[in-house]
Amino acid sequence: MTLLSIDFERHRLENGLKVVLAPDRTVPVVATNLWYGVGSRNEPEGKTGFAHLFEHMMFQGSAHVPKNRHFELIERVGGTLNATTWFDRTNYFEAVPSHELDLCLWLESDRMGWMLPAMNQEKLDNQRDVVMNEKLQRYDNQPYGDWSERLQHLVFPADHPYHHTVIGSMEDIENATLDDVASFFETFYVPNNAVLTVAGDIDPAEALASIERYFGEIPAGGDVPPIPGRTELEHVIGTTVRDTVVSDVPLPRVIMGFRIPPYSADAFATAEIARALLGMGRASRFYRHLVREQQIAKSVATYAYPLMTGASMLLVWGTGYPGSDPADLEQAMTRELEGLIDARQDEIDRAISLTETDLVRALERVSERADLLSMFDLYFDDPGRLNRELDRLRSVTLDDVRGFVGEQLGRNNRAILTYVPENAG
Amino acid sequence: MSALDRSAPPVSGALRDFSFPVVDRKELANGLDLRVARMNRLPMVNVSLFMRASEDALGHDRAGLAVLTADALEGGTKRRSGSDFAESLEKIGARVSASAGWEGTTVGISCLADRLPEAFAIMAEAVREPAFPEAEVRRALDQQLATIRQRKMDPGALATDSARAAYFAPDVPYVRAVDGTVASIEAMSRDTLRGYVEANYRPEQGGLVVVGDVEIDEVAEMVTKHFGDWRGAPVQIADFEVRAATTERRLILVHRPGAVQSEVRLGHVGTFRSTPDYYSLSIANMVLGGMFTSRLNLNLREKHGFTYGVRSRFTFRSSPGPFQISTAVGNDVTAPAVREAMRELAHMADGGPTQEEVAAARDYAAGVFGLQLETSGQVATRVNQLLIYGLADDHYDRYRDEVRAVTAEAATAAAAVHMRPSEAQIVVVGDADAIKQPLEDLGLAKVEVVGRD
Numbered sequence: 001m002t003l004l005s006i007d008f009e010r011h012r013l014e015n016g017l018k019v020v021l022a023p024d025r026t027v028p029v030v031a032t033n034l035w036y037g038v039g040s041r042n043e044p045e046g047k048t049g050f051a052h053l054f055e056h057m058m059f060q061g062s063a064h065v066p067k068n069r070h071f072e073l074i075e076r077v078g079g080t081l082n083a084t085t086w087f088d089r090t091n092y093f094e095a096v097p098s099h100e101l102d103l104c105l106w107l108e109s110d111r112m113g114w115m116l117p118a119m120n121q122e123k124l125d126n127q128r129d130v131v132m133n134e135k136l137q138r139y140d141n142q143p144y145g146d147w148s149e150r151l152q153h154l155v156f157p158a159d160h161p162y163h164h165t166v167i168g169s170m171e172d173i174e175n176a177t178l179d180d181v182a183s184f185f186e187t188f189y190v191p192n193n194a195v196l197t198v199a200g201d202i203d204p205a206e207a208l209a210s211i212e213r214y215f216g217e218i219p220a221g222g223d224v225p226p227i228p229g230r231t232e233l234e235h236v237i238g239t240t241v242r243d244t245v246v247s248d249v250p251l252p253r254v255i256m257g258f259r260i261p262p263y264s265a266d267a268f269a270t271a272e273i274a275r276a277l278l279g280m281g282r283a284s285r286f287y288r289h290l291v292r293e294q295q296i297a298k299s300v301a302t303y304a305y306p307l308m309t310g311a312s313m314l315l316v317w318g319t320g321y322p323g324s325d326p327a328d329l330e331q332a333m334t335r336e337l338e339g340l341i342d343a344r345q346d347e348i349d350r351a352i353s354l355t356e357t358d359l360v361r362a363l364e365r366v367s368e369r370a371d372l373l374s375m376f377d378l379y380f381d382d383p384g385r386l387n388r389e390l391d392r393l394r395s396v397t398l399d400d401v402r403g404f405v406g407e408q409l410g411r412n413n414r415a416i417l418t419y420v421p422e423n424a425g
Numbered sequence: 426m427s428a429l430d431r432s433a434p435p436v437s438g439a440l441r442d443f444s445f446p447v448v449d450r451k452e453l454a455n456g457l458d459l460r461v462a463r464m465n466r467l468p469m470v471n472v473s474l475f476m477r478a479s480e481d482a483l484g485h486d487r488a489g490l491a492v493l494t495a496d497a498l499e500g501g502t503k504r505r506s507g508s509d510f511a512e513s514l515e516k517i518g519a520r521v522s523a524s525a526g527w528e529g530t531t532v533g534i535s536c537l538a539d540r541l542p543e544a545f546a547i548m549a550e551a552v553r554e555p556a557f558p559e560a561e562v563r564r565a566l567d568q569q570l571a572t573i574r575q576r577k578m579d580p581g582a583l584a585t586d587s588a589r590a591a592y593f594a595p596d597v598p599y600v601r602a603v604d605g606t607v608a609s610i611e612a613m614s615r616d617t618l619r620g621y622v623e624a625n626y627r628p629e630q631g632g633l634v635v636v637g638d639v640e641i642d643e644v645a646e647m648v649t650k651h652f653g654d655w656r657g658a659p660v661q662i663a664d665f666e667v668r669a670a671t672t673e674r675r676l677i678l679v680h681r682p683g684a685v686q687s688e689v690r691l692g693h694v695g696t697f698r699s700t701p702d703y704y705s706l707s708i709a710n711m712v713l714g715g716m717f718t719s720r721l722n723l724n725l726r727e728k729h730g731f732t733y734g735v736r737s738r739f740t741f742r743s744s745p746g747p748f749q750i751s752t753a754v755g756n757d758v759t760a761p762a763v764r765e766a767m768r769e770l771a772h773m774a775d776g777g778p779t780q781e782e783v784a785a786a787r788d789y790a791a792g793v794f795g796l797q798l799e800t801s802g803q804v805a806t807r808v809n810q811l812l813i814y815g816l817a818d819d820h821y822d823r824y825r826d827e828v829r830a831v832t833a834e835a836a837t838a839a840a841a842v843h844m845r846p847s848e849a850q851i852v853v854v855g856d857a858d859a860i861k862q863p864l865e866d867l868g869l870a871k872v873e874v875v876g877r878d
């Protein structure tokens with residue numbers, strides 16, 4: 001049974017911009033979503049954090065749109081908007097009442113085609129300050145706030161693009177210049193490095209004509225330069241690596257990272273199933289055993305990062321109780337990881353049932369549809385993959401899971417980050 | 426292709442209007458108020474059972490009991506262990522959640538429509554026959570205690586907790602965190618939880634909201650089957666007067682040695698959900714700090730680069746909740762950021778928003794309302810608000826007209842009444858060695874330094 005069938009059509013403008021249209025006229029809402037093929041992986045040494053800083057600059061206006069006007073216009077029509085930067089991509093999105101589609105297209109095309117004339121030092125200085133405050137708020141002033149940086153250092157070697165964080169180093173941010181903004185824009189923010197998805201209450205022919213009108217005259221750019229550093233990577237770390245941090249955290253926490261095949265590999269589906277068996281829902285192994293039965297963990301979580309470049313990462317988290325020994329927690333987590341060798345089919349079925357409901361729930365929103373279609377088009381040149389997500393997971397066998405335990409979760413592939421409360425006595 | 430004139434925003438297309446989904450209503454013999462809205466874009470369904478088992482009716486000595494009880498419901502029923510309970514739901518892809526707050530307790534289901542009968546039966550079991558096994562209760566209790574501890578070391582949560590304590594008089598329930606205190610939680614046991622359910626989980630004074638790909642008759646049948654013989658005397662409704670701790674302005678600095686950033690909360694007691702100037706006040710607040718292009722954000726973030734973000738908010742409850750501005754700023758700009766936030770607050774309280782600002786906020790509020798009715802979960806949340814705050818059935822049908830009717834004069838009047846800079850409690854969690862003197866120099870109030878415990 002497959003419930004999922006999101007209708008869409010694909011187009012490509014002469015300048016290389018890929019377009020996905022997904023009509024659904026049941027509610028008067030339209031979502032626009034632009035994925036650019038640039039993220040922190042494209043940053044050379046000395047320029048870390050720039051992709052994210054640049055994302056902030058994209059809201060500072062363009063030739064025909066003064067500073068703050070983008071927000072004002074979208075809020076004025078009752079719309080919502082934002083943008084995010086990650087390792088492999090940057091996305092920009094709006095959701096508005098459907099009669100305001102052209103407003104989104106005008107705003108997005110203006111900054112894709114005419115951003116640079118509006119840039120100046122004052123805007124750059126202002127957004128550098130905002131980004132530095134973002135780093136303070138989300139990382140430096142938070143218990144466990146440095147976990148991602150520490151874990152990335154353990155899982156990926158110094159010459160791999162996932163070694164450094166998306167927020168980057170504040171020293172690099174300090175040194176960013178207007179010339180950097182210009183060259184980044186000209187290199188990466190070109191129509192041939194982007195996917196535009198419009199989902200919701202549209203007539204596809206009219207929407208396509210509008211997209212042509214607003215984006216068609218933007219010239220194609222050059223080819224995107226190769227990703228700096230080493231992009232081919234073994235799918236295991238090679239050993240067990242550790243980092244133990246004694247700091248001002250409330251509770252002990254163990255975060256284990258495993259290098260795994262990239263999102264583009266067939267084997268990634270096995271990683272998704274393995275992480276679901278371990279940590280998805282309250283019948284999962286971590287929750288059932290560590291939280292409920294042994295009461296050794298206060299909370300648990302697991303993630304398989306969908307990363308594209310050379311390798312990706314599976315994460316498992318456990319947070320202990322006050323005064324408990326993180327070594328015991330680590331041992332209990334390790335037992336569960338190794339115990340996956342006897343995974344059962346009913347566990348896989350449960351994971352797929354939960355995933356199905358979660359996916360349908362997500363697709364109730366046209367903005368989620370747009371985001372996923374953009375992602376599948378940018379990463380795989382295949383937006384239709386959205387309609388095959390569950391089949392992909394259903395194809396994972398028990399043998400695949402057993403093989404995964406041996407190949408990816410063993411001692412030769414563990415990065416273990418431990419937080420110990422400093423006042424634990 | 427003819428050259429496009431990019432100099433001005435495009436003209437809007439033709440507005441497609443929409444209505445709030447039709448909500449069918451039925452009252453069961455036992456007093457359960459059933460409300461069903463059909464949405465069939467996708468085969469989803471969302472259920473939420475609201476009961477008036479609320480934290481605001483509990484004294485400080487029992488603080489956190491409603492929250493703990495809701496959390497411990499997943500510990501199992503008289504027929505299923507906790508693990509079996511989770512397993513039976515998750516194998517059909519259903520997610521069931523239970524949580525409690527100031528207004529009451531909500532038990533919810535989110536699942537595919539064809540799985541509803543099974544999920545509904547299991548959810549009913551959790552509400553009507555919870556077992557509270559000793560080990561599961563102990564765990565829920567330890568988890569809650571650990572969460573309370575975690576909050577003390579999280580600067581943002583610590584700031585919010587300290588601010589609340591500065592706003593409300595010591596005997597008002599809202600003065601404490603909703604999930605209780607170490608002392609109140611440590612005193613609870615499985616018997617306390619059982620007793621709480623017996624006295625407070627009731628069909629009356631609450632209701633059941635079902636939104637999604639279902640028919641009302643189908644739902645009524647399920648409800649009759651599983652809740653038809655559910656009875657119970659009405660619960661004691663919370664009875665307290667909200668009073669401020671003080672009407673004097675104070676500046677409290679919670680010392681966090683070595684902090685690289687300051688968490689700032691600035692506010693006082695606000696007002697209640699059924700205040701007659703609800704719409705005018707909401708619009709005034711949006712202009713102050715309720716949207717990206719608000720005065721506070723344009724000043725503190727886009728002009729000065731002091732912060733990643735700043736917002737202001739009235740938390741409307743059955744009784745007056747807090748009004749608060751919140752932000753996080755670097756040490757060196759803590760004092761200037763507090764100065765600017767106070768200046769914006771005073772400016773709004775004295776002069777109110779301009780015509781143009783009110784028009785922009787009205788358009789945003791009226792527009793975004795429609796955008797947030799896309800999913801069964803969003804609609805269920807809205808219908809629940811009707812139940813919780815006793816709002817009229819046609820509340821959402823009138824919502825956009827009410828918003829559009831707000832005038833600058835009305836918003837100005839609401840701001841003048843409900844925003845009171847002279848009574849502001851300014852709470853800063855940060856490194857006193859770095860920020861105390863500059864805060865003192867602002868001359869807003871004498872700086873009182875306290876430890877974090």
